[in-house]
Amino acid sequence: MGKLKEILIIDDNEATNHFHRRLIEKLYPEIQVHLTKNGKAGFDYFVNAEEKPVLIFLDLNMPVMDGFEFLGVLNAYLPTEEQHKTSIVILSSSDENLDKERTRSLYPNISFNPKPLSKDKLSKIIDPYNKD
Amino acid sequence: MSEANLHHLLEKLELLVSENQSLKIENKSLRSLVEETEPDASKVICYNNELEQFTYVATHDLKTPLANISGYLDLLEMDLENPSEDIKDSIKWLKYSVREAMNVIKELTSALKARNDKADLLIPINMDNLVESILSGMRSTIKQKKVLFICDFTEIDEFPYYQIALRSILQNLISNAILYLDPKKDGVIQIHTEKRSDDTICISIEDNGVGIDLEKNREKLLGLFKRVTNDGSGSGIGMYIINKLLENYGGQLEIESEVGIGSTFRIILPLTEKST
Numbered sequence: 532m533g534k535l536k537e538i539l540i541i542d543d544n545e546a547t548n549h550f551h552r553r554l555i556e557k558l559y560p561e562i563q564v565h566l567t568k569n570g571k572a573g574f575d576y577f578v579n580a581e582e583k584p585v586l587i588f589l590d591l592n593m594p595v596m597d598g599f600e601f602l603g604v605l606n607a608y609l610p611t612e613e614q615h616k617t618s619i620v621i622l623s624s625s626d627e628n629l630d631k632e633r634t635r636s637l638y639p640n641i642s643f644n645p646k647p648l649s650k651d652k653l654s655k656i657i658d659p660y661n662k663d
Numbered sequence: 664m665s666e667a668n669l670h671h672l673l674e675k676l677e678l679l680v681s682e683n684q685s686l687k688i689e690n691k692s693l694r695s696l697v698e699e700t701e702p703d704a705s706k707v708i709c710y711n712n713e714l715e716q717f718t719y720v721a722t723h724d725l726k727t728p729l730a731n732i733s734g735y736l737d738l739l740e741m742d743l744e745n746p747s748e749d750i751k752d753s754i755k756w757l758k759y760s761v762r763e764a765m766n767v768i769k770e771l772t773s774a775l776k777a778r779n780d781k782a783d784l785l786i787p788i789n790m791d792n793l794v795e796s797i798l799s800g801m802r803s804t805i806k807q808k809k810v811l812f813i814c815d816f817t818e819i820d821e822f823p824y825y826q827i828a829l830r831s832i833l834q835n836l837i838s839n840a841i842l843y844l845d846p847k848k849d850g851v852i853q854i855h856t857e858k859r860s861d862d863t864i865c866i867s868i869e870d871n872g873v874g875i876d877l878e879k880n881r882e883k884l885l886g887l888f889k890r891v892t893n894d895g896s897g898s899g900i901g902m903y904i905i906n907k908l909l910e911n912y913g914g915q916l917e918i919e920s921e922v923g924i925g926s927t928f929r930i931i932l933p934l935t936e937k938s939t
Contacts, residue, residue: 550734647734
């Protein structure tokens with residue numbers, strides 16, 4: 532998978548964003564954290580990034596462009612054969628099965644995590660990247 | 664950050680707990696009312712639904728700040744070097760209390776879910792049927808207040824949206840319109856749909872009621888538990904629910920009003936199906 536250099540976080544809650552940034556920087560200081568406040572800002576960042584983020588933490592309920600819409604535009608933007616390279620972790624505050632089905636229908640490479648991430652959950656997500 | 668958060672949350676929790684208590688009492692008395700007065704049952708059920716929805720959105724909104732507190736507590740623990748026993752003890756009980764609060768929210772949410780375990784799916788909605796069924800639930804009030812309803816859905820009568828959410832939004836707006844009718848005039852409420860553009864439709868509810876001074880009341884109108892008038896009727900949670908539902912399911916509310924003339928509430932809904 533190759534070493535993880537960057538995580539893109541898309542969430543409108545400032546306290547949650549700040550917490551996730553601090554947790555990641557504390558445990559994985561080599562990883563850059565990039566914060567964006569809604570789907571549109573996140574998508575703009577993704578499109579303009581020279582090296583595309585391979586791991587994105589995504590909230591679902593956001594103003595301007597929500598998580599579902601973001602998945603839709605990302606799906607349209609990335610060719611199918613590229614989609615396995617960018618994984619999305621949905622940071623949800625509810626465990627609505629309906630939301631899960633809906634997100635899976637929008638983008639294939641998705642996992643779920645209740646908010647906020649803990650040390651253990653974070654290492655489960657990041658460690659596979661750092662294995663080899 | 665964490666302490667401010669905690670304060671804020673405790674305040675919110677206190678509010679919720681006392682709110683819940685009164686909701687419970689309210690619910691109980693409503694239930695006995697249902698048993699006593701069958702003819703008014705539909706009204707009571709409407710009100711009960713509203714209370715349930717309020718509990719739902721309130722618990723939902725508490726989840727994120729609670730989760731943040733729990734996260735910052737973890738960070739705090741990681742950052743503390745050689746904490747004293749007292750500090751460790753405080754952190755332990757802070758964590759315990761946060762967990763407890765989260766459990767309460769979980770229980771409340773699942774209790775509510777068990778009660779209305781029908782998923783709100785994006786389905787074609789027929790305005791004629793929906794409005795008719797809402798109005799028939801308010802029959803006795805409409806008759807008593809002699810309200811004339813003029814409905815026109817010729818421009819667009821079917822569109823995809825979330826039925827339970829839209830029913831609740833319309834129910835709240837219509838009962839508000841009835842509530843704030845001018846007793847000195849014959850009450851007329853007009854409901855109609857129109858296509859705004861290729862991808863939005865607009866449902867408007869226009870009344871000739873007392874009207875609202877928007878300049879003075881805009882904040883109040885959208886806030887929680889705030890009524891624009893002081894006549895004592897209305898729970899004040901209707902507008903909160905409407906805004907929360909539109910936020911969650913997609914859509915906007917526009918308000919136009921003039922004191923003494925009446926108000927028009929417009930629900931703007933997206934026509935594009937997000938889920939496909």
